[in-house]
Amino acid sequence: MPNQLFENIKQLRLTPLLNQGAFGVEKEGQRVTGLGALSQQPHPSELGSRTFHPYIATDFAEMQTELVTDTFEQTVDVQQQLLALEQVLQSSMADSEYIWPLSMPPLLPDDELTIPISEYTPAVKAYRDYLTKRYGRRLQMVSGIHYNFSLSSTLIVRLFDEYYHDHYVSLKDFSDALYIQIAQNYVRYHYVLTYLFGASPIAEPGFLEDMTKLPEHPVRSLRSSELFGYSNKQLLIHFDSVAAYVDSMRQAIANGDLISEREFYGTVRLRSHSLDQMLETGVDYLEFRGFDINPYTATGIDQQQLDFLHLFFMYLLSLPKLSGDLATQIQTGRQLNDTVALENPLQPSQLQTQLKTVMADLAQFITDYHLNERFKQAWTVMNERVQDHRQTLSYRLTQAIEEDSLKAFALKQAKRFKCELTETPYQLQGYTDMELSTQMLMFDAFQKGLHVAVLDRDEQFIELTYQHHHELVKNGNITSLDRLISGPLVDNKVVTKILLASHGMRVPAGAEYTALETAVADYQAAFGQRAIVIKPKHSNMGRALPHF
Numbered sequence: 001m002p003n004q005l006f007e008n009i010k011q012l013r014l015t016p017l018l019n020q021g022a023f024g025v026e027k028e029g030q031r032v033t034g035l036g037a038l039s040q041q042p043h044p045s046e047l048g049s050r051t052f053h054p055y056i057a058t059d060f061a062e063m064q065t066e067l068v069t070d071t072f073e074q075t076v077d078v079q080q081q082l083l084a085l086e087q088v089l090q091s092s093m094a095d096s097e098y099i100w101p102l103s104m105p106p107l108l109p110d111d112e113l114t115i116p117i118s119e120y121t122p123a124v125k126a127y128r129d130y131l132t133k134r135y136g137r138r139l140q141m142v143s144g145i146h147y148n149f150s151l152s153s154t155l156i157v158r159l160f161d162e163y164y165h166d167h168y169v170s171l172k173d174f175s176d177a178l179y180i181q182i183a184q185n186y187v188r189y190h191y192v193l194t195y196l197f198g199a200s201p202i203a204e205p206g207f208l209e210d211m212t213k214l215p216e217h218p219v220r221s222l223r224s225s226e227l228f229g230y231s232n233k234q235l236l237i238h239f240d241s242v243a244a245y246v247d248s249m250r251q252a253i254a255n256g257d258l259i260s261e262r263e264f265y266g267t268v269r270l271r272s273h274s275l276d277q278m279l280e281t282g283v284d285y286l287e288f289r290g291f292d293i294n295p296y297t298a299t300g301i302d303q304q305q306l307d308f309l310h311l312f313f314m315y316l317l318s319l320p321k322l323s324g325d326l327a328t329q330i331q332t333g334r335q336l337n338d339t340v341a342l343e344n345p346l347q348p349s350q351l352q353t354q355l356k357t358v359m360a361d362l363a364q365f366i367t368d369y370h371l372n373e374r375f376k377q378a379w380t381v382m383n384e385r386v387q388d389h390r391q392t393l394s395y396r397l398t399q400a401i402e403e404d405s406l407k408a409f410a411l412k413q414a415k416r417f418k419c420e421l422t423e424t425p426y427q428l429q430g431y432t433d434m435e436l437s438t439q440m441l442m443f444d445a446f447q448k449g450l451h452v453a454v455l456d457r458d459e460q461f462i463e464l465t466y467q468h469h470h471e472l473v474k475n476g477n478i479t480s481l482d483r484l485i486s487g488p489l490v491d492n493k494v495v496t497k498i499l500l501a502s503h504g505m506r507v508p509a510g511a512e513y514t515a516l517e518t519a520v521a522d523y524q525a526a527f528g529q530r531a532i533v534i535k536p537k538h539s540n541m542g543r544a545l546p547h548f
Contacts, residue, residue: 003318006369008163009155015369016521017155018314022285023078024071027086027300028143029293030100031063031093032414036407038106038115039063039097046092046447050120052467053449055085058118060128060140065089065099070453071148075306080430082299087421087429088446098414101295102406103200103223105141110206112137130259138207142223142230143293145301148271149313150285151178172282176242178317179283183268184239184326185316188333190267190290191340192358193312194224195349196382197305198341199292199393203228204405217344218401220394224290225341226334231265232257240326242283246275265289267337286313290337294393295410298417307378315365345394355386435460437476455495459488472499491538512537 009015031039041063047056057066067085072078090099100106109115115137119125131140160174168174198221203214214228222228235257238244252258261275267290272278288309293300322329336351343349359382366375385391400409421429428439431454438460445452451465455472464471471479472495478485490496497507510532513519523532 003320005159006318008159010369012158012162014155014158015371017152017158018369019372019375020073020152020155021310021313022071022073022148022150022152023075023306023310024148025067025069025078025082025301025306026146026148027067027082027293028059028145029065029067029300030061030105030141030143031065031097032100032106032411034096034098034411034415036100036106036411038108039094040116041094041097043118043120044089044092044094047089048447048449050118054451055446055449056089058120059143060117060131061137062116062118064118064141064143070451075310076303079299079301079303079306082301083430084428084442085446086298086417088443090418090421091425091443092447098411098418100143100410101293101298101300101413101417102410103142103144103292104203104207104406105138105143106407106410107204108138108141108206115141127259131263139230144223144230144289145291145293147288147291147301147306147309148285149288149310151175151317176282179270179286180239180241180245181319181321182313182316183270183286184322184330185319186268186286186288186313187239187266187330188322188336189316189358190333191337191351192355193290193309194221194337194340195351195355195392196308196385197221197291197294197393198224198345199294199397200224201345201394201398202401202404202406204407215342218346218394218398219342220345220392221292221341223292224337226338229341232263235264236327236330237264237266238327239330242270242278245270246279249275292393295397295413296393298421303374304378304381307374308382311362311366311371311375311378314371315362318365345389345392345398348389352386359383359386433457435476438462438473439476441473441476455498456492459492459495461489461492461495470502493535493537508533 009018031041033039038061043050043058043062047053050058055068057068058064059066067082067089069078069081069085072081086099117125117128117132117137119128156175156178157171160168160171164174168177198219200221200223201218203211203222205211208214214222219225223230226233235252236248237252238248249258249261249264252264253260258264267288269287269289270278270283271287272281272284291301294302294305296302340349340351349355359379362379363383365371366379389395397406397409400406402408426436426440428434428443431439431442434442434457442452442462445464453463453465455461455463460475462473464473472485472489473479474485474488489499494512497510501507511522513522
């Protein structure tokens with residue numbers, strides 16, 4: 001039986017909004033020497049203060065970096081900024097340093113207490129000390145990718161106003177129900193992504209005090225496994241509702257199972273400013289944590305992965321809600337994921353039939369809802385991995401193992417990525433279509449920890465922010481200190497609206513389009529056939545409008 005929610009989406013012609021959302025990525029990594037040992041160099045001074053840097057942070061250990069992107073409406077923008085941040089980080093490091101391109105850490109020292117903890121503030125030091133006592137330092141050195149996602153707000157509002165305002169007390173309750181449904185089904189079907197993205201087949205010697213506890217054969221993902229991965233073993237957080245999630249989280253904290261909600265290492269987390277805030281205003285977004293670093297791309301996650309994840313989350317929303325005993329269902333999902341995580345990647349999966357069924361359903365989902373071509377391309381790449389296990393990351397990595405170690409492979413990739421990222425220092429990767437002066441300014445701003453927003457890429461308008469100061473820059477050299485900026489600013493309706501809205505002024509809803517077919521497709525979905533005004537980005541009196 002078709003999912004009624006998605007039948008309503010079709011009826012309202014809202015399917016173009018399935019192509020939209022809000023996305024962000026956090027990527028962890030280790031600074032290492034050219035010989036593959038943990039770097040003893042301090043955090044690069046070129047990156048400014050770690051107490052406020054919005055993009056480049058230090059994770060548990062002093063040499064463990066974390067890149068954090070802004071939130072974007074399209075995954076391609078996430079990938080571009082992540083690539084730029086990776087370049088800034090690697091350019092700021094010593095020439096002899098590299099970023100280890102694997103989730104499982106390099107060879108660790110025999111005495112784990114010699115791994116230096118990052119402690120640049122008292123609060124950071126206290127939390128790191130707590131993690132050390134509870135989990136040990138070796139486990140903290142495992143790195144990965146976190147993927148943050150939220151649905152199109154326009155999609156949620158249109159559905160609520162048209163169909164669901166009589167079924168839910170408020171828009172918040174309806175929105176929360178959608179996120180709960182995705183989270184429930186994600187736990188149930190997480191094994192699909194572990195098969196597709198798993199890339200931690202072995203651990204380097206010394207990762208565990210007793211290495212004989214590890215499987216005798218390579219696996220798809222040690223990091224994603226219940227026994228060897230980074231998880232709160234045996235802890236059950238409830239996903240029946242937002243209230244149940246908050247209650248079980250608070251109970252775990254009261255019982256001493258968690259020190260705070262930030263210690264919950266589940267594969268998916270409901271996110272808001274705080275648990276109290278979540279109950280009051282609802283879920284802001286979902287954080288998905290169960291992804292290995294892809295060692296075949298400098299950013300640790302490629303565009304096909306980003307797009308497939310977006311597709312997968314939409315698909316999960318289209319599936320029926322979990323019924324019966326949810327705790328049992330969630331436990332079943334964890335067991336299935338553990339089965340796949342610990343499989344030998346040199347052989348087909350035990351869940352091959354289920355994997356093929358999911359991929360076939362995804363193909364039909366793309367067709368039924370006329371999703372963008374990028375989803376078809378991402379599906380094609382992932383379907384090849386399902387049809388042939390030799391295409392998976394875990395298989396390819398296992399083939400690269402030499403003498404029970406991935407060290408040689410990792411160093412080769414690390415050095416290649418650094419060379420590619422730093423060979424043209426006058427260009428900012430991800431933004432090479434912009435003017436060189438703008439690229440160089442953005443590089444410096446990213447490096448020092450200023451927030452960078454590209455307001456109009458074609459017009460070279462960017463905004464730099466530090467604390468409460470905002471500076472608009474055009475062409476890399478025109479700022480508020482130059483009165484010439486006022487002309488092109490007021491002439492650009494897109495940038496003017498962004499700036500007025502950021503200062504609390506009400507502006508009409510709208511969007512910028514460069515292709516007629518995209519505007520027509522979005523008309524019903526985004527604006528519901530309400531009266532609209534079409535204007536050129538520049539000029540007035542109807543001049544410069546296209547002929548329809």
